[in-house]
Amino acid sequence: MPDFSVIPSIDALRQRPAVRALEAEFGADATIGALRAAAAAVRGAIESGDAAVTTSEAATARIEGDAASVLRDVFRPSLQPVINATGVVIHTNLGRAPLAEAAIDHVAAVARGYASLEYDLARGTRGRRDVHADALLCRVTGAESAVVVNNNAAATMILLAAVATGREVIVSRGELVEIGGGFRVPEVMAQSGAVLREVGTTNKTRAADYAAAINDRTALILRVHPSNFRIDGFTERPQLTELVTLGKKFNVAVAEDLGSGYLRCQAPDGAMPDAIERTESAVADSIVAGIDACCFSGDKLLGGPQAGIIVGRATIVDRVRRHPLMRALRVDKMTYAALEATLAEYVAGRAPATVPVQRMLTMTADEIRVRAEALATAIGRTRGWRATIVEGASAIGGGSAPGVQLPTWLVAIVKDGTSANALEERLRRLTPPVVARIERDMVVLDLRTVMPPQDRLVAAIIQAL
Numbered sequence: 001m002p003d004f005s006v007i008p009s010i011d012a013l014r015q016r017p018a019v020r021a022l023e024a025e026f027g028a029d030a031t032i033g034a035l036r037a038a039a040a041a042v043r044g045a046i047e048s049g050d051a052a053v054t055t056s057e058a059a060t061a062r063i064e065g066d067a068a069s070v071l072r073d074v075f076r077p078s079l080q081p082v083i084n085a086t087g088v089v090i091h092t093n094l095g096r097a098p099l100a101e102a103a104i105d106h107v108a109a110v111a112r113g114y115a116s117l118e119y120d121l122a123r124g125t126r127g128r129r130d131v132h133a134d135a136l137l138c139r140v141t142g143a144e145s146a147v148v149v150n151n152n153a154a155a156t157m158i159l160l161a162a163v164a165t166g167r168e169v170i171v172s173r174g175e176l177v178e179i180g181g182g183f184r185v186p187e188v189m190a191q192s193g194a195v196l197r198e199v200g201t202t203n204k205t206r207a208a209d210y211a212a213a214i215n216d217r218t219a220l221i222l223r224v225h226p227s228n229f230r231i232d233g234f235t236e237r238p239q240l241t242e243l244v245t246l247g248k249k250f251n252v253a254v255a256e257d258l259g260s261g262y263l264r265c266q267a268p269d270g271a272m273p274d275a276i277e278r279t280e281s282a283v284a285d286s287i288v289a290g291i292d293a294c295c296f297s298g299d300k301l302l303g304g305p306q307a308g309i310i311v312g313r314a315t316i317v318d319r320v321r322r323h324p325l326m327r328a329l330r331v332d333k334m335t336y337a338a339l340e341a342t343l344a345e346y347v348a349g350r351a352p353a354t355v356p357v358q359r360m361l362t363m364t365a366d367e368i369r370v371r372a373e374a375l376a377t378a379i380g381r382t383r384g385w386r387a388t389i390v391e392g393a394s395a396i397g398g399g400s401a402p403g404v405q406l407p408t409w410l411v412a413i414v415k416d417g418t419s420a421n422a423l424e425e426r427l428r429r430l431t432p433p434v435v436a437r438i439e440r441d442m443v444v445l446d447l448r449t450v451m452p453p454q455d456r457l458v459a460a461i462i463q464a465l
Contacts, residue, residue, distance in 0.1 A: 002046045002047050003046065003054070004043060004046060006046070006053070006054065006055055006056045006058075006059045007039055007043060007046075007059050007063070008056065008059070008060055008063075010032060010035055010036060010039070013035050013039075013060070013063060013064070014031075014032070014035075016060075016064065018064050018068070019031065019035070019064060019067070022034075022067065022068055022071060025071075026071045026074075026075055030071060030074070030075075031067065031071065034066075034067035034068075034070045034071050034074075035063060035067045037066075037067075037070065038062070038063040038064075038066035038067040038070070039063050041066060042059050042062055042063055042066075045062075046059075080432065081432050082094060082432055082434070082435050083434045083435065083450055083454055083457070083458060084435055084449040084450065085434055085435060085436045085437075085445040085446055085447070085449065085450050085458070086435055086436065086446060086449060087393070087395060087408060087410070087437070087446025087448050087449055088394070088395045088396075088397040088449065089357060089360045089361060089394065089395070089396055089397055089398075089448065089449055090299075090300050090301070090357065090396060090397040090398030090400055091397050091398070091449070092397065094435060096299040096300065096306070096398055097299045097300065097302070097303045097304060097305075097356065097357045098356040098357070098451070099303075099304065099305065099338055099356070100303070100341065100342055100351075100354045100355045100356065101354065102341045102342075102344065102345055102354065103304065103305070103337070103338040103339075103341040103342045103345075104338075105341070106337045106338065106340070106341035107334050107337045107338050107341075109337070110333050110334060110337040111333070111337070115333045115337075117129050117132075117332075117333045117336070129330060129336070130147050130148070130321050130326065130330065132148070132336040132339075132340065133146065133148055133309075133336055133339050133340050133343060134146045134147070136340055136343035136344060136347060137309060137311055137343060138311070139343075139347055140263055140283075140284070140343055140346050140347060141263070141283045141284050141287050141311045142284050142287045142288065143287050143311035143312055143313075143317075144312065144314040144317070145311070145312065145313070145317035145318065146309060146310065146311040146312075146317060147309075147310050147317050147320050147321055147326075148298070148307050148308070148309055148310075148330075148331055148335070148339065149307070149326070149329040149330060149331065150306065150307065150308060150330070150331050150335075151297065151306055151308045152257070152259060152261075152295055152297040152308040152309075153188060153308065154308045154329040155295035155296075155308030156185075156188055156192075156257050156295050156308070157191055157192045157325070157329075158310075158320055158323055158325045158326065158329055159255060159293060159295060159310055159320060160188070160189055160193075160194040160222075161193055161194070161323055161325055162316075162319040162320045162322075162323040162325075163219055163220050163253060163255070163293075163316065163319060164192070164193075164194040164195075164219035164220045165192065165193035165194060166193055166194075166195070167194065167195060167217050167218065167219035167220075168194070168195045168196075168197040168213075168215070168218050168219060168220075169194045169195065169196060169197060169218075169219060169220045169221075169222050170199055170210055170213050170218060170220070170221045170222065171185065171189075171196060171197070171198060171199070171222050171223075171224060172198075172199055172200045172205035172209070172210075172237070173198050173199065173200050173201055173202050173205065174200065174202050174203060174204075174205055174226075174235075174237070175205075175222075175223065175224035175225075175226065176196075176198065177224060177226060185224055185257075194219070194220070195217070197213050197218070199212070199213045203234055203235045203236075204234070204236040204237075205237060205238070206236060206238060207242040207243065207246055210238070210243065210246055211246055211250075214246075214250050214252060218250070218252050219252070219253070220252065220253050220254070220255055221243055221246065221247055221252055221253070221254045221255070222254075222255050222256070222257065223240065223243060223254070223255070223256040223257070224256075224257045224259075225256075225257055225258050225259040225260065225281070240256065240281075240286060240289045240291065241289050241290070244289055244290040244291060247292070248290075253292040253293070254290075254291055254292050255291065255292055255293040255294060255295070255312070255316075256286050256293075256294040256295070257294070257295050257296075258281055258283060258286065258294050258295065258296040259296060259297060259300070259400070260280055260296060260297060260300040260301040260302075260398070260400040261283065261296035261297045261298060261300050261301050261302035261309065262276070262280040262281065262282050262296075262301040262302075262400075263282065263283060263284070263301070263302055263346055263351075264277075264282040264284065264285075276301075276361065276396070276400075276404060279403070279404055280301065280400065283296060283311065287311065287312070291312060292312050292313050292316050293310055293312030293313065293316045293317065294310070294311060294312060295308060295309065295310050296308075296309055297309070297398075298335075298339055298342075299398075300357075300400050301357065301361075301396075301398075301400050302357075303342060303351070303355040303356060303357035303358055304338055304339045304342035304343070304355075305334075305335045305338035305339055305342070306335070307331055307335055307339055308329075342355060356451070360394075360448050360449060361396070361406070363448055365406075365407040365409060368408050368409050368447050368448055369389065369409040371447045371452065371455055372389045372409040372410065372411050372447055373389055374455065375411050375445070375447065375455055375458065375459055376388060376389050376411050378456075378459040378463070379411070379413055379459055379462055379463065382462075382463045384415060384416045384417075385413065385414070385415055385416075385462070385463070386413070386414045386416075387411055387412065387413045387414075388411075388412050389409050389410065389411055389412070390409070390410050390412050390444070391407070391408075391409060392408050392409065392410040392439070392444065392446060393405035393406060393407060393408060394406040394407075394408045394446055394448045394449070406448065408446055408447075408448050409447075410439070410444040410445065410446050411444065411445040411447070412439075412442040412443070412444050413442070413443050413444075413445065413462065414442060414443075415465065420438050420441050420442055420443050421438070423443045424436055424437075424438055424443050426465060427443070430461050430465075431461075432457075432461075434458060434461065434462070445458070
């Protein structure tokens with residue numbers, strides 16, 4: 001006959017120090033529910049003849065342990081900090097751009113209490129949230145005006161809705177792109193109410209093609225950054241200045257979806273890598289060329305929070321501000337806080353050193369090699385582990401600078417008796433998780449995307465395996 005007397009009552013369990021600690025952390029209701037479920041499992045184990053729970057001490061320990069495990073699983077946030085050792089700088093799946101310390105501090109300060117989100121401190125009256133970041137964006141891009149929405153797809157859609165609803169927008173066939181998450185330019189245009197007018201061919205579109213398509217229903221000429229692909233070989237694409245000249249001739253606005261938000265800035269020891277300069281257009285260059293409006297992301301090459309930014313002529317930007325969609329697509333106080341603090345780093349000339357994305361992109365292979373050798377040495381001292389450094393390449397990611405690779409040094413790690421796939425999975429299950437990649441049947445770590453202060457942490461948690 002099973003002896004269920006070894007199972008303590010829920011009330012008795014709640015008097016124990018370990019369970020009291022669980023209640024303090026997770027609350028009484030959740031803890032009691034977990035205890036009841038764990039006690040029922042122990043009752044089932046006793047019925048099945050499990051010899052490990054035949055004493056009161058063993059049954060109590062299992063109930064406490066199982067309840068604690070269940071509670072931690074239930075309360076563990078699904079959104080967790082991770083260590084990005086993939087070498088993909090703007091990793092969409094890992095949250096894209098990590099924020100600068102100044103941005104983190106400003107977000108914390110604004111989020112901790114109330115803020116002047118829609119309050120004019122000078123006048124003591126209700127203000128407008130859509131003016132935040134305007135001055136800084138105009139400062140770094142040279143634009144007349146700027147407005148911020150929640151991402152670049154939204155920026156493109158509201159710009160088209162404000163300027164071209166019910167009218168035609170001319171786009172080259174070679175720019176009707178689809179990027180990650182199923183974002184398709186033609187579908188976004190349809191949602192905005194604009195009518196797509198395709199011109200040219202996939203590989204060749206000339207200014208004359210745009211000119212031939214202009215009619216009395218034309219509202220806008222739209223130029224779209226290719227984002228995550230590149231067409232090589234027999235190609236042709238008009239210069240932005242040609243489209244601007246064409247727009248002025250026919251009194252048609254010209255807009256550009258730049259995507260990545262490249263704000264050219266001087267690195268401490270030189271310029272941005274030439275490959276990025278060749279593939280990415282700087283926002284300021286588009287403004288100088290005479291564009292009426294351009295859209296770009298806040299969390300890609302700019303290195304700030306997720307946001308869609310529209311800069312350009314005040315007459316165009318004001319139409320966006322007044323559009324009904326603005327309320328649906330607006331951003332919150334924390335996004336503004338992070339964006340303004342990030343932009344301030346650019347204005348002050350500190351961005352190459354303080355904005356993580358900028359720092360990662362300008363980091364040399366020699367700098368990474370020094371860190372890689374130190375990490376490989378630390379891991380290799382642990383019994384059962386082997387670590388070597390090998391040459392490799394980092395990627396920009398996030399649809400920016402497609403095809404561009406940055407020279408780097410990788411730490412290739414091997415654990416005796418563990419396959420590369422199994423080791424990669426174990427790294428993902430660490431606290432914090434380490435996300436790596438597999439090359440040539442070896443797990444490799446690219447320190448370009450690991451924050452330098454995390455190097456020792458990576459070594460320590462890998463050694464703990």
